[in-house]
Amino acid sequence: MSAPVKYSSQREAILRFLKSRKDHPTADVVFHHIRKDIPNISLATVYRNLNQLAAAGIILRLTTDGKTDHFDACVEPHYHFCCRGCNGVMDIDMEPFPELTKKAEEVSNYKIEQATILFSGLCDCCKDKL
Amino acid sequence: MSAPVKYSSQREAILRFLKSRKDHPTADVVFHHIRKDIPNISLATVYRNLNQLAAAGIILRLTTDGKTDHFDACVEPHYHFCCRGCNGVMDIDMEPFPELTKKAEEVSNYKIEQATILFSGLCDCCKDKL
DNA sequence: CTTAATAATGATAATGGTTACTATTATTAG
DNA sequence: CTAATAATAGTAACCATTATCATTATTAAG
Numbered sequence: 001m002s003a004p005v006k007y008s009s010q011r012e013a014i015l016r017f018l019k020s021r022k023d024h025p026t027a028d029v030v031f032h033h034i035r036k037d038i039p040n041i042s043l044a045t046v047y048r049n050l051n052q053l054a055a056a057g058i059i060l061r062l063t064t065d066g067k068t069d070h071f072d073a074c075v076e077p078h079y080h081f082c083c084r085g086c087n088g089v090m091d092i093d094m095e096p097f098p099e100l101t102k103k104a105e106e107v108s109n110y111k112i113e114q115a116t117i118l119f120s121g122l123c124d125c126c127k128d129k130l
Numbered sequence: 131m132s133a134p135v136k137y138s139s140q141r142e143a144i145l146r147f148l149k150s151r152k153d154h155p156t157a158d159v160v161f162h163h164i165r166k167d168i169p170n171i172s173l174a175t176v177y178r179n180l181n182q183l184a185a186a187g188i189i190l191r192l193t194t195d196g197k198t199d200h201f202d203a204c205v206e207p208h209y210h211f212c213c214r215g216c217n218g219v220m221d222i223d224m225e226p227f228p229e230l231t232k233k234a235e236e237v238s239n240y241k242i243e244q245a246t247i248l249f250s251g252l253c254d255c256c257k258d259k260l
Numbered sequence: 261c262t263t264a265a266t267a268a269t270g271a272t273a274a275t276g277g278t279t280a281c282t283a284t285t286a287t288t289a290g
Numbered sequence: 291c292t293a294a295t296a297a298t299a300g301t302a303a304c305c306a307t308t309a310t311c312a313t314t315a316t317t318a319a320g
Contacts, residue, residue, distance in 0.1 A: 006287050006296045027278080042299040047278060049297095063195050065246075067307085068277065081240055094237045100227070104249050107224045110211055113251035116195075119234050121243035136267050136316050157307080172270040177307065179268095197278085198306065 003056040004049075010034070010041055011049045015058070015073070024062055024070040024080070024089040062089055064118060081119040085126025092119060133186040134179075140164070140171055141179045145188070145203070154192055154200040154210070154219040192219055194248060211249040215256025222249060 004011060013034050018025070025033075031046045050071055053059040060072040064082040070089045072080075079092040096117075105112045122130060134141060143164050148155070155163075161176045180201055183189040190202040194212040200219045202210075209222040226247075235242045252260060 004296085008286080008297055010298075040299070042301090044279075044300075045298055051279090061195075063193060065191075065193050079234065081234070081238060081242070083240070084243075090238075090240075092234050092238050094233055097227070097230070100247070101249065103224055104209065104211070104222050108211060108220075108222050108249075109254060110213070110220075110249070111252040111257050112211070112249045113214075114249065116246075116248045116250065117230070118246045118248070119231065119238075119240070119242045119244065120246065122241040124239060127241050134267085138268055138315080140269075170270070172272090174271080174308080175269055181308095 004052050008049075010038060010045050011053070013037055013041075014046060014049050015053060018059060018071060018073040021073070022091070024072045026068045026070055028068070030071070062118075063116075064089060065120060079117045079119065081121070081123070083123035083126050084120055085122050085130050088123060090123065134182050138179075140168060140175050141183070143167055143171075144176060144179050145183060148189060148201055148203040151203070152221070154202045156198045156200055158198070160201070192248075193246075194219060195250060209247045209249065211251070211253070213253035213256050214250055215252050215260050218253060220253065 014030060017030060017033055027043070027046050027050055030050070031041070031043050034041050034046065050059070050061075054061045054071070057075060060075050062070040062072055062080060064070065064080075064087075065084070066082065066087045074091075077096045079094060079096065081090045081092050082088070083090070100117075101112055101115045104110075104115070144160060147160060147163055157173070157176050157180055160180070161171070161173050164171050164176065180189070180191070184191045184201070187205060190205050192200040192202055192210060194200065194210075194217075195214070196212065196217045204221075207226045209224060209226065211220045211222050212218070213220070230247075231242055231245045234240075234245070
């Protein structure tokens with residue numbers, strides 16, 4: 001889980017792909033897209049690199065109620081929404097409330113390093129269907 | 131995943147155990163504790179009942195960065211903290227911000243049913259050790 | 261108090277996302 | 291160019307959770 005020290009074209013392709021997407025793909029989605037350019041890339045390589053990049057703070061891992069993690073190339077603090085219809089993960093474009101973390105730290109005495117705010121419900125598409 | 135319709139002593143024991151705990155045990159922890167009273171209870175029964183109770187809104191499922199879910203007998207809206215040292219999940223005793231959800235719904239157009247706020251970092255114990 | 265219908269259980273196999281392992285390949289410093 | 295070693299591909303293993311199914315327990319009706 002250490003930061004990458006040697007270049008690899010696979011890692012570059014993975015990061016490039018993630019940056020090109022506004023949604024937040026799962027490892028499997030990344031894998032299947034990268035395969036178009038690098039047909040023999042291994043799923044393990046995708047996971048390894050996503051983990052490395054996340055550990056290095058270059059990308060963000062999003063753990064939602066679903067069982068599969070999603071990944072986000074935007075590491076600026078922002079909020080997410082997970083649709084219980086399609087399991088898609090989208091951004092919520094509102095400015096973060098830093099006072100939330102401050103308040104929580106005051107109240108708890110814990111060393112709070114991160115605040116994850118995840119909304120859930122139904123997205124535009126699923127709102128109508130369900 | 132439907133609500134329970136028949137009584138079972140196993141379910142009662144699981145719910146009673148959950149209510150007795152301030153931390154938020156995993157299915158496995160519930161299983162091992164219930165086993166002291168009901169030695170031949172099955173892990174599947176624990177999972178089945180935790181799922182039912184959560185679906186019925188009687189308990190809360192907490193999905194954290196760790197790989198295993200935690201369960202909470204308190205369904206009042208409140209915030210949680212997950213320690214990256216010991217993977218424990220604790221309550222944060224501060225009043226919720228309902229305006230968060232309202233704002234997010236305005237901005238996004240999604241039907242937001244739930245807001246999950248999860249802080250993470252180091253708890254009192256792990257703060258010193260790490 | 262039976263009895264019949266069926267929900268719940270225990271035991272265990274299966275599933276699915278993720279990680280570990282290992283021989284091979286690619287990068288990089290000297 | 292060469293040696294050292296990080297990264298990879300392919301695949302087996304892992305582990306939390308779920309599905310399956312024969313058996314048991316609950317419950318409503320007679």
